[in-house]
Amino acid sequence: MLAFVESTLLPALAATVVQSLPLCALVLAACRWLPGLPATARCTLWWLVSLQLLAGLVWQAPLELPLLPAAASVPIAATASLAESPAFVAAAGPGAAVPAATGAPGLLTWLGLAWLGGVGLRLAQGARALALTRRRLRHARACYWPDAVAQLGHLSDALAIRHPPALRVSSEIRSPQLLGLWRPTVLLPAEAADWSAQDLRLALHHELAHLRRRDLAWGWIPALAECAFFFHPLARLAAREYALAREAACDAAVLAGAHEHAQAYGRLLVRLGTSPRPCAGLTGASPTFTALKRRLLMLQARTTSAPAAMTALTVALVVLGTLPYRLVAAPVVASTRSISSTTIAGSDVRTTSSTTITGSDVRIDNVLLFDEDRAQMSGSTDDLSAARALHDGKPLWWARKDGTAYVVRDAATLKRVRTAYRTLQVIGREQGTIGARQGEIGAKQGEIGIRMSEVGIAQGRLAAAREDSRSERRAALDVQQNELTQEMNELSARMEALSQEQEKLSRRMTAASARMQQDLIALLDQAIARGVAAPVN
Numbered sequence: 001m002l003a004f005v006e007s008t009l010l011p012a013l014a015a016t017v018v019q020s021l022p023l024c025a026l027v028l029a030a031c032r033w034l035p036g037l038p039a040t041a042r043c044t045l046w047w048l049v050s051l052q053l054l055a056g057l058v059w060q061a062p063l064e065l066p067l068l069p070a071a072a073s074v075p076i077a078a079t080a081s082l083a084e085s086p087a088f089v090a091a092a093g094p095g096a097a098v099p100a101a102t103g104a105p106g107l108l109t110w111l112g113l114a115w116l117g118g119v120g121l122r123l124a125q126g127a128r129a130l131a132l133t134r135r136r137l138r139h140a141r142a143c144y145w146p147d148a149v150a151q152l153g154h155l156s157d158a159l160a161i162r163h164p165p166a167l168r169v170s171s172e173i174r175s176p177q178l179l180g181l182w183r184p185t186v187l188l189p190a191e192a193a194d195w196s197a198q199d200l201r202l203a204l205h206h207e208l209a210h211l212r213r214r215d216l217a218w219g220w221i222p223a224l225a226e227c228a229f230f231f232h233p234l235a236r237l238a239a240r241e242y243a244l245a246r247e248a249a250c251d252a253a254v255l256a257g258a259h260e261h262a263q264a265y266g267r268l269l270v271r272l273g274t275s276p277r278p279c280a281g282l283t284g285a286s287p288t289f290t291a292l293k294r295r296l297l298m299l300q301a302r303t304t305s306a307p308a309a310m311t312a313l314t315v316a317l318v319v320l321g322t323l324p325y326r327l328v329a330a331p332v333v334a335s336t337r338s339i340s341s342t343t344i345a346g347s348d349v350r351t352t353s354s355t356t357i358t359g360s361d362v363r364i365d366n367v368l369l370f371d372e373d374r375a376q377m378s379g380s381t382d383d384l385s386a387a388r389a390l391h392d393g394k395p396l397w398w399a400r401k402d403g404t405a406y407v408v409r410d411a412a413t414l415k416r417v418r419t420a421y422r423t424l425q426v427i428g429r430e431q432g433t434i435g436a437r438q439g440e441i442g443a444k445q446g447e448i449g450i451r452m453s454e455v456g457i458a459q460g461r462l463a464a465a466r467e468d469s470r471s472e473r474r475a476a477l478d479v480q481q482n483e484l485t486q487e488m489n490e491l492s493a494r495m496e497a498l499s500q501e502q503e504k505l506s507r508r509m510t511a512a513s514a515r516m517q518q519d520l521i522a523l524l525d526q527a528i529a530r531g532v533a534a535p536v537n
Helices: 002-033 039-058 086-092 107-139 146-158 190-194 197-213 220-228 233-255 259-272 289-300 307-322 381-389 411-464 472-530
Strands: 063-068 079-081 166-170 177-179 185-189 281-283 325-329 336-345 348-358 365-369 375-378 396-401 404-408 533-535
Touching (some): 002 039, 002 107, 002 233, 039 220, 039 233, 107 220, 146 197, 166 190, 177 197, 185 190, 185 197, 197 233, 197 259, 233 259, 233 289, 259 289, 365 411, 375 381, 375 472, 396 411, 396 472, 404 411, 404 472, 411 472, 472 533
Parallel strands (some): 063 325
Antiparallel strands (some): 177 281, 336 375, 365 375, 365 396, 396 404, 404 533
């Protein structure tokens, strides 16, 4: 389980977090710059943000968009463990024993454990809340109030609800609730017996609007996304804004045919006050005073009716956001030959070079085999298997030129072959060191990006609240954003410098690989001429 989290889920989580940033920014911009956007459209857009998070987590084949510059001809040297190396498994055979990894747990292990712990805690909290909801339903009693029963039947007919929900009363709640995905139940507070007929009708209409919109089913997408991405502030933002827009959409549905009741409905919302949102249900009350204030302001706001524009915006965001994608380098069309030099030692497979030589047909595949566990090679796993078949416990050099394979056991020749590989090993280690530094800078950039997004969200909230742009809070956020931007620019400059160093090393690797090929060809020709290279039948 932990191995699956490390190898599959953690990379998917990281990629999805990055992809969610532009989609969330577009939704924020649409909600801010289109004040007349209907609540139903806002609800759909924030729901799509949550859907994108889940889609990126479960969709293991993202769309590849070749928008990045073409990759350099010389890739950075890679490092892999023996247990993860297809080359070793193919060469050693399916029955070979793979040494167990040793040492302290790595960063990915701790991250995987932290993610599993966070998700487990969220699931435990959800299970507890669900049990509380079920207990509340069991303790509730059937409602036989004549006005409530009549209003429920009349509104169900008006909203074309074929199967009206059950109506029950509970003394444990302060506001009406809609509970139960498979068997919907409207739960009224005991104090609703003293409400006026108008307030009762408005409250029931709100809950039935949720039922007609199937909000109980659609709401699981933001809930699951918030659980899986509990560490991601934008996942929490999407779930919170979706819930607020969902309530506003039902508020608008209640007032759609009864504009004269807007003030009465606003007074009802104030009376209901705030109430925690049930785990498996919906409540007419707002979860916080801030949410209540925003709902009351939305009752006064005018919305525009532009179904074509809203449909186009929704479709565009679906294509952009919900389909997982990955930016890749543009393909390079060239006639190339791949030469890889790999060191196999103990329980590690270390790639010391992986170089593409262009425009040259003169090359040899070779394996410098020290013992069963240590080798340096420039070829395929089949070449390694062929060399091992000839191994008698002493070092040997296996090479193939012009379709003919040779084996060399001469000590002087083996020493010169080992020297030819040395330059590639040095450059490969330098590439690995720079790659590690680039990884550290990339991690810091990711942390700063998250902090910048949090500051941007805070700035957006201030703008939505219409506070003075010169207020101390906004000024502090602007200063913080500027500092983060400056720090990001400094890291980008360092990354650019490392990239230039990596490019220089790549050019050195290309030249060194070409020289090594020529040296190995000359060494093999000399060994053949001296009679120390035996042809392999």
